[in-house]
Amino acid sequence: MFPKKIILLPLAIAFTVSISLQCSAQKRLRDFNLFTIEDDKAIGMQVSQEIERSPAKFPILPEKGNEEAYKYLRSLMNKLLQSGKVAHAKDFAWQVKIIKDDKTLNAFAVPGGYLYVYTGLIKFLDSEDQLAGVMGHEIAHAALRHSTKQMTKLYGLDAVRQLVTGRKDAKMVEQMALSLASLKFSRKHEAEADEHSVHYLCGSNLNAAGAAGFFKKIKGKEGTPPAFLSTHPDPGNRVKAIEYKAQELNCRGDDTNKAAYDKIKKLLK
Numbered sequence: 001m002f003p004k005k006i007i008l009l010p011l012a013i014a015f016t017v018s019i020s021l022q023c024s025a026q027k028r029l030r031d032f033n034l035f036t037i038e039d040d041k042a043i044g045m046q047v048s049q050e051i052e053r054s055p056a057k058f059p060i061l062p063e064k065g066n067e068e069a070y071k072y073l074r075s076l077m078n079k080l081l082q083s084g085k086v087a088h089a090k091d092f093a094w095q096v097k098i099i100k101d102d103k104t105l106n107a108f109a110v111p112g113g114y115l116y117v118y119t120g121l122i123k124f125l126d127s128e129d130q131l132a133g134v135m136g137h138e139i140a141h142a143a144l145r146h147s148t149k150q151m152t153k154l155y156g157l158d159a160v161r162q163l164v165t166g167r168k169d170a171k172m173v174e175q176m177a178l179s180l181a182s183l184k185f186s187r188k189h190e191a192e193a194d195e196h197s198v199h200y201l202c203g204s205n206l207n208a209a210g211a212a213g214f215f216k217k218i219k220g221k222e223g224t225p226p227a228f229l230s231t232h233p234d235p236g237n238r239v240k241a242i243e244y245k246a247q248e249l250n251c252r253g254d255d256t257n258k259a260a261y262d263k264i265k266k267l268l269k
């Protein structure tokens with residue numbers, strides 16, 4: 001017979017291993033993504049093409065005649081991408097389009113780095129740091145691949161396999177575009193995107209807590225809740241969390257570039 005110790009030791013090890021495996025499995029499940037990075041890129045490209053083809057639902061502001069506004073938005077996006085803190089900064093498409101709809105206070109990102117900002121949101125905000133904060137938030141949703149994580153959770157393995165490998169008809173891609181544009185994220189993903197927005201801006205000349213300015217403004221707005229809140233729930237303590245993060249990271253930038261921002265707002269009239 002083996003001494004007790006020799007029998008108990010492997011049991012204890014097995015027990016510990018099984019507990020830690022369970023913990024990491026739970027963690028993985030919470031942040032599980034059945035899509036590959038290549039899938040994110042391919043879905044993003046298809047959906048962005050579908051958005052271009054659907055001017056009734058997504059009236060894209062033409063580049064022609066709006067060169068300056070586009071140049072401004074791109075330079076803001078590049079400032080964030082060049083922070084060195086954005087995952088997939090080099091391999092995602094990273095393009096930004098303006099949607100001409102003054103009534104919608106929203107912005108959204110499609111997998112693979114396709115950003116959409118509504119004129120309603122640009123006109124609603126007061127300064128460059130606020131817009132940069134919101135753009136940083138959307139960049140984070142794409143970079144951290146929140147959409148495909150959420151789709152994994154919502155639709156499960158079979159639907160995902162069909163989406164990626166199955167034949168996609170026009171109707172299906174249209175549905176995908178619509179559901180991605182109005183996808184609701186979890187609180188965890190929202191908090192993560194807020195936090196990353198601060199990270200991306202920290203070290204730049206801009207106020208890194210710019211996204212907080214947006215939430216402060218939107219909280220004070222009366223009437224029906226703006227679209228951003230239906231796709232980005234729980235404004236609750238987000239202002240505090242964003243400002244706290246900027247302090248914690250000791251971000252020094254405090255520019256708001258209000259004058260440059262006002263110029264762009266005027267151009268969009």
Ligand SMILES: [Zn+2]
Pocket residue numbers: 137141185190193231232
């Ligand atoms: Zn969000």
